[in-house]
Amino acid sequence: MISLKVNGKSRQIDVAPDTPLLWALRDTLQLTGTKYGCGQALCGACTVHVDGVPTRACVTPVSAVAGRSISTIEAVDAGKVGRAVQEAWRRLDVVQCGYCQSGQIMSAVALLTTNRKPSDADIDNAMSGNLCRCATYQRIRAAIHEAARNLAKEKQA
Amino acid sequence: MNAPAIENLSRRGFLQGVGGLTLGFCISAPFAPAALARIGVSPAPTFGFNAFLRIASDDSVTVISKHLEMGQGTYTGLATILAEELDADWKTVRVEGAPADASRYNNLFWGPAQGTGGSTAIANSWGQLRAAGATARAMLVAAAAKRWQVPGAEITVREGVVSHAASKRKARFGELAEAAAQEKLLIDVALKKPADFRLVGRHARRLDSADKVNGKALFTQDVQLPGMLVAVVAHAPRYGAVLRGFDAAAAKRVKGVVEVVQIPSGVAVLAADTWSAKKGRDALKLDWDEARAFKLGTDEILAKYKELAKTPGLVAHTAGDADAAFAKAAKVIRAGFDFPYLAHAAMEPMNCVVKRTAEGCEVWNGEQLHTGDQYALAGVFGIKAEQVKINMLYAGGSFGRRANTKSDYVVEAANIVKAIDGRAPVKLVWLREDDMRGGYYRPLFHHALEAAIDAEGRLAGWRHRLVGQSILKGSPFEGMVKNGIDAVSVEGAANLPYAIPNMRVDLHTPEDIPVPVLWWRSVGSSHTAYSTEVFLDQVAKAMGKDPVALRLDLLGKHPRHAAVLRLAAEKAGWDKPLAAGKPGTRRGRGVAVHESFRSCVAQVAEVTLAADGTIKVDRVVCAVDCGIAVNPDNVRSQVEGAVGFALSAALYGEIALKDGVVTAGNFDAYPILRINEMPRVEVHILPSQANPTGIGEPGVPPLAPAVANAIGAATGRFPGRLPFRSEELKA
Ligand code: FES
Ligand code: FES
Numbered sequence: 001m002i003s004l005k006v007n008g009k010s011r012q013i014d015v016a017p018d019t020p021l022l023w024a025l026r027d028t029l030q031l032t033g034t035k036y037g038c039g040q041a042l043c044g045a046c047t048v049h050v051d052g053v054p055t056r057a058c059v060t061p062v063s064a065v066a067g068r069s070i071s072t073i074e075a076v077d078a079g080k081v082g083r084a085v086q087e088a089w090r091r092l093d094v095v096q097c098g099y100c101q102s103g104q105i106m107s108a109v110a111l112l113t114t115n116r117k118p119s120d121a122d123i124d125n126a127m128s129g130n131l132c133r134c135a136t137y138q139r140i141r142a143a144i145h146e147a148a149r150n151l152a153k154e155k156q157a
Numbered sequence: 158m159n160a161p162a163i164e165n166l167s168r169r170g171f172l173q174g175v176g177g178l179t180l181g182f183c184i185s186a187p188f189a190p191a192a193l194a195r196i197g198v199s200p201a202p203t204f205g206f207n208a209f210l211r212i213a214s215d216d217s218v219t220v221i222s223k224h225l226e227m228g229q230g231t232y233t234g235l236a237t238i239l240a241e242e243l244d245a246d247w248k249t250v251r252v253e254g255a256p257a258d259a260s261r262y263n264n265l266f267w268g269p270a271q272g273t274g275g276s277t278a279i280a281n282s283w284g285q286l287r288a289a290g291a292t293a294r295a296m297l298v299a300a301a302a303k304r305w306q307v308p309g310a311e312i313t314v315r316e317g318v319v320s321h322a323a324s325k326r327k328a329r330f331g332e333l334a335e336a337a338a339q340e341k342l343l344i345d346v347a348l349k350k351p352a353d354f355r356l357v358g359r360h361a362r363r364l365d366s367a368d369k370v371n372g373k374a375l376f377t378q379d380v381q382l383p384g385m386l387v388a389v390v391a392h393a394p395r396y397g398a399v400l401r402g403f404d405a406a407a408a409k410r411v412k413g414v415v416e417v418v419q420i421p422s423g424v425a426v427l428a429a430d431t432w433s434a435k436k437g438r439d440a441l442k443l444d445w446d447e448a449r450a451f452k453l454g455t456d457e458i459l460a461k462y463k464e465l466a467k468t469p470g471l472v473a474h475t476a477g478d479a480d481a482a483f484a485k486a487a488k489v490i491r492a493g494f495d496f497p498y499l500a501h502a503a504m505e506p507m508n509c510v511v512k513r514t515a516e517g518c519e520v521w522n523g524e525q526l527h528t529g530d531q532y533a534l535a536g537v538f539g540i541k542a543e544q545v546k547i548n549m550l551y552a553g554g555s556f557g558r559r560a561n562t563k564s565d566y567v568v569e570a571a572n573i574v575k576a577i578d579g580r581a582p583v584k585l586v587w588l589r590e591d592d593m594r595g596g597y598y599r600p601l602f603h604h605a606l607e608a609a610i611d612a613e614g615r616l617a618g619w620r621h622r623l624v625g626q627s628i629l630k631g632s633p634f635e636g637m638v639k640n641g642i643d644a645v646s647v648e649g650a651a652n653l654p655y656a657i658p659n660m661r662v663d664l665h666t667p668e669d670i671p672v673p674v675l676w677w678r679s680v681g682s683s684h685t686a687y688s689t690e691v692f693l694d695q696v697a698k699a700m701g702k703d704p705v706a707l708r709l710d711l712l713g714k715h716p717r718h719a720a721v722l723r724l725a726a727e728k729a730g731w732d733k734p735l736a737a738g739k740p741g742t743r744r745g746r747g748v749a750v751h752e753s754f755r756s757c758v759a760q761v762a763e764v765t766l767a768a769d770g771t772i773k774v775d776r777v778v779c780a781v782d783c784g785i786a787v788n789p790d791n792v793r794s795q796v797e798g799a800v801g802f803a804l805s806a807a808l809y810g811e812i813a814l815k816d817g818v819v820t821a822g823n824f825d826a827y828p829i830l831r832i833n834e835m836p837r838v839e840v841h842i843l844p845s846q847a848n849p850t851g852i853g854e855p856g857v858p859p860l861a862p863a864v865a866n867a868i869g870a871a872t873g874r875f876p877g878r879l880p881f882r883s884e885e886l887k888a
Contacts, residue, residue, distance in 0.1 A: 015430075015432075016412055016413075016432075016433075019432045020432060023430060023431050023432040026379075026431070027381075027387070027429075027430035027431055027432070028430065030381060031372075032372070032375075032378070032379035032381075033371070033372015033373070034372070035376075035378070035504075035505070035553070036378060036431075036506075037504055037505075037506075037589065038589045038823050038824050039588060039589060039823075040589075040823055040824075040825070042823055042824040042825055043504070043824055043829075045504060072372070073371065073372035074371070074372050076371070076372075077371065086370045086371065089366065089370045090362070090366045090367060090370060093362060093363045093366055093790060093791075093794060094366075094370075095228075095363065095365065095366055095369040095370065096228030096229070096230070096554075096794065096795075096798055097227055097228030097503075097504060097505070097551070097552060097553050097554040097555075098228070098365065098368075098369030098374050098551065098553070099376060099503075099504040099505045099553025099554060100504050100553075101369050101370060102372050105370060123832065124832060124833035127832045128831045128832050128833045129831075130832070131504070131824060131829045131831065132504070132801075132832075133502060133503060133504040133554050133556075133802070133829055134228045134504070134554060134798045134801075134802070135797065135798045135799075135800070135801020135802050135804075135805070135830060135835065136794075136797075136798060136801075137801060137830075137831075137832040137835035138797050138801075138835060138837070138838055139794070139797070140832060141832065141835075
């Protein structure tokens, strides 16, 4: 049994310790919002937060994150930054097929959490590990800027 | 595959125009709701109006989509068309994927087959869904007229509310739905004039955005059924290899592995979860007989094609007397172009869930070719096609891969279920490497082009020879192979729009290469637009003409091409010099225009080259004529995405074989464009009153030639192969 803290809840799972967090989330805990794209930390589709840090779940064995705080796309609306990012994504109709977008959003939320006013270069740095085969990149960039503006407004208000 | 003329069609005309297809009724929801890619589910009593529409007593309007949503915005676009004629309130509109039933849901451009492809979803549905919306609106009006005892002609409908001004009566759709659904379908219902559109041509938000930003959207990869097993398969290392035997002992020792079975395409390991199945698969010991396997590499295939190109092929198009024009030429220009195999590499690798049921079988899939897959699965199980029930889920991209003429991965999933006698539902999961090496690539092609300039300096002759495998031969679409010419091998080349008096286009179709090939976003145009448009720039250079001016000179009979070309040139500032780059860099600007799927797109690309030949595309200005843009923002989004998709291929895309083995397995060896490489894309839509034409694919073909022409302008070197090679572009 391995004990995981996912989206604020403690969960006991019975999987081999080398099982990547990705498959534990998807197959065991039925949290299927986190996606499989490559299994080798090459695409970012599986991005989750471990103690707030964006992490590729496909190469992270569950044994390495036991007891740490894991959050996934399913809980992203629990935070102000997460809600602002989702709202910007919807307003600009960023998504196409949508398969990469959980990972994109998790990376964007991590960026805006530590950097409230990212430049284009900051966005390139934070987001270039997240592939989008539909190439929605122009809108991803615009949506991050928009979310940043809205968060700044919220703060003033 | 011509579009029926269906603009402003009456219902009678509609019924005749589409070969007797009816707006069949479907009162009851046919599928388990949880399993469908649907947007919003109404718990309220719901009433069917026709095969494409249900209205519930809570006012929700459910549009049934016969087409797959794979990112191209189809669900939103189709709903927009129906909601327009229905005068629905957009906030109440939801979408649900249609079941597999070609009698109601066939692609009107394909005859009696249901499926999504060729950028036809909006175009073939335009008249059908307008009629579906307009007749339902008439039924609502008739029900209100009866209830209020007023003449129907005095009733108006707006945003989901039916009103009679004189008596000040109003009813929402939900209040009328039950009675209206009993009304007879009226035969002659007028459709709106485009000037009266309220939704079409405006910005309707995507209906699938909400579920795609919170992880709720259901893809095949996400399906979990009670008792379901996950299968990961060991496939042959080379095409044509035969399994001699295998040892599953180590695989069976992996915790979680339930069963190991041989299937025609390899050995499947079944487990309770994906990771265990993968570990089991990796632990298999396999003995392949490769005596008769294909062992050539792509270099050897290309060398063969170049030899073939020295001999005449089957003539796909001729005009005037090409050879005479070359005999008389003052100057002849020649160029060759090589195009690699390309993988679709959809973000969601191929996968499929199949369950044997008492009625036949049930499938969950990002379903792109319903009818073909129904027949293929019926063949596996020895049942009838209509016993194959298909749940069409969201697809995490496809770019053509899921419309597989051989139903490859769908059949593989079914074969696994068959091998375990249907004891459990099975989710077949292809890992990225299985997907990358799974074949069905955009075919490798070689093109040879020649142009003859006459003594007066005119472009008098054009000879274009293509060598590459056929996609359609041996497929259910074989009817499109005429006199040995596969129409999609030469599309974009055989119908070159330029007024050149003497032309010949011929084709070699090698049949001894077993690498499976398939349509890849924009199909033949993915290579023909490149060779023709890059060669034309080389011709323009030799003639001392401006690339835009030469094209406009030659496009007299093609006003749509000319119009998008002018628009793109104007918006890009073609008449002004391009700003210089940083010291040590070279900058260039290039143009290309191409028609595909009945839409015309022109693009102007601005490119900066570093001294080491590294290519950076800074900006791409696009002009599009796709008829009426049902959802202009989605048209922009598709073209932006097409630019990024095509640039991936131009910079990196290449599936290479070495000794018959596909070398790339994952994104390290088959790179995809990243956000820092994405150019600024501007999309300008030409206003149009014509019926909608395709938009999912037409943004792809002009991109690579526009970039190549920009490279040519900056360096004097026009790349003769894709992907580009930086080492050939050093300062
Ligand atoms: S699936 Fe983890 S990075 Fe691709
Ligand atoms: S939206 Fe399709 S891969 Fe990103």
